[in-house]
Amino acid sequence: MTRSLQRVALIGFGAVGRAFARLLLRKREEILQRYALDLRVTGIITARRGAAWDPEGLDLTAALEAVERGGDLSALSRSPAPRETLAFIERCPADVVVEITVLDPRTGQPATDHVRAALRSGRHVVTANKGPLAFAYRELRDLARSRGRAFLYESTVMDGAPLFSLVREGLPATHILGFRAILNSTTNFILTRMEEGIPFEEAVRQAQAIGIAEADPSNDIDGWDAAVKTCVLANVWMEADLRPDAVERTGIRGIGPEDLAAARREGRRIRLVCTAERSADGTVRARVAPEAVPLEDLLAHVRGTSSVITLRTDTLKQLTLIEHEPEPAQTAFGILADLINVARGHWG
Numbered sequence: 001m002t003r004s005l006q007r008v009a010l011i012g013f014g015a016v017g018r019a020f021a022r023l024l025l026r027k028r029e030e031i032l033q034r035y036a037l038d039l040r041v042t043g044i045i046t047a048r049r050g051a052a053w054d055p056e057g058l059d060l061t062a063a064l065e066a067v068e069r070g071g072d073l074s075a076l077s078r079s080p081a082p083r084e085t086l087a088f089i090e091r092c093p094a095d096v097v098v099e100i101t102v103l104d105p106r107t108g109q110p111a112t113d114h115v116r117a118a119l120r121s122g123r124h125v126v127t128a129n130k131g132p133l134a135f136a137y138r139e140l141r142d143l144a145r146s147r148g149r150a151f152l153y154e155s156t157v158m159d160g161a162p163l164f165s166l167v168r169e170g171l172p173a174t175h176i177l178g179f180r181a182i183l184n185s186t187t188n189f190i191l192t193r194m195e196e197g198i199p200f201e202e203a204v205r206q207a208q209a210i211g212i213a214e215a216d217p218s219n220d221i222d223g224w225d226a227a228v229k230t231c232v233l234a235n236v237w238m239e240a241d242l243r244p245d246a247v248e249r250t251g252i253r254g255i256g257p258e259d260l261a262a263a264r265r266e267g268r269r270i271r272l273v274c275t276a277e278r279s280a281d282g283t284v285r286a287r288v289a290p291e292a293v294p295l296e297d298l299l300a301h302v303r304g305t306s307s308v309i310t311l312r313t314d315t316l317k318q319l320t321l322i323e324h325e326p327e328p329a330q331t332a333f334g335i336l337a338d339l340i341n342v343a344r345g346h347w348g
């Protein structure tokens with residue numbers, strides 16, 4: 001096998017970026033042996049911890065140590081790297097740009113501009129940030145196609161679970177008619193902890209400590225992250241062109257221990273449920289709302305950070321996928337899988 005080199009730039013180095021660095025340190029040799037793929041991180045930029053690039057590959061152990069002790073990445077750079085993110089993306093020595101900055105569920109920015117700039121400058125793009133798909137999926141997909149570049153996003157929904165590749169590779173000639181899902185780990189974790197008697201604020205702190213909460217956890221609590229994910233799935237699978245504010249959205253802020261106890265007395269559990277269906281007029285209607293789900297329903301048994309989706313299809317009837325207790329390491333795996341698929345050409 002001929003060895004190929006893939007140079008990767010990380011735009012963001014928070015919980016997911018650092019989990020990806022740790023995973024690559026663990027898997028680099030195996031990937032080289034199995035796929036003849038030499039995966040190197042050649043650029044990293046953050047908002048407050050500087051930027052670094054090195055066309056030969058950055059020392060990821062040193063990058064992790066620098067950021068974890070509250071330091072700056074600049075000392076690792078072979079030559080001074082731009083501090084402005086768009087300039088960094090345009091000039092970094094990379095074949096693939098990985099977008100893992102903070103989600104803004106109301107605008108999808110600046111991540112959408114980052115993805116657009118990367119594709120325009122001839123890079124493949126992998127994103128775990130859902131914003132670009134919720135706000136500009138069609139445009140970015142078409143831009144990637146017109147440039148002959150990959151645009152993959154496995155980690156945007158259900159972390160590293162192979163959701164998009166399952167539909168892309170495993171469900172040919174199939175229409176997704178709708179879905180019902182639990183897609184936000186933080187709210188599912190909070191509801192589960194509250195059922196165990198832990199106060200709401202403490203459950204939020206625990207979700208933040210795991211690294212699964214958004215930078216602003218109200219984007220989880222008020223249903224925004226779930227609405228954005230619902231949009232992403234509807235846009236990619238159902239040819240919808242939805243934006244998050246078109247999703248009927250209620251979060252879990254109003255739910256207290258007494259509501260959970262009342263549901264329990266009726267043999268139910270409260271879960272934040274995401275649905276999308278095509279209506280009779282052909283448009284896609286999407287909704288995120290807490291539901292008191294009966295214990296006979298699979299969704300009632302999805303606990304902690306776990307997530308679940310049931311797809312309704314025109315070929316395989318219904319298909320359900322459950323992801324058990326993901327953390328940022330599983331999101332990092334989705335990014336790694338996308339990068340390997342870019343190198344293998346599994347993205348058309």
Ligand SMILES: NC(=O)C1=CN([C@@H]2O[C@H](COP(=O)(O)OP(=O)(O)OC[C@H]3O[C@@H](n4cnc5c(N)ncnc54)[C@H](OP(=O)(O)O)[C@@H]3O)[C@@H](O)[C@H]2O)C=CC1
Pocket residue numbers: 011012013014015016017045046047048049050085099100101102103110128129130155156157159211212213214215327328331
């Ligand atoms: N955490 C999870 O379990 C999952 C997260 N995601 C998505 O992945 C993305 C990253 O999540 P996570 O790592 O948890 O988020 P964090 O908040 O931990 O990290 C975000 C990173 O982005 C950097 N950043 C912010 N703005 C910019 C900018 N304009 N230019 C360059 N860097 C910037 C931050 O810099 P600084 O370090 O200086 O603050 C930080 O390094 C989000 O979009 C999230 O929705 C998807 C699936 C699961």
Ligand SMILES: N[C@@H](CC=O)C(=O)O
Pocket residue numbers: 156159183184185186187212213214220225
């Ligand atoms: N904040 C999100 C992280 C993954 O997308 C969640 O809780 O699901």
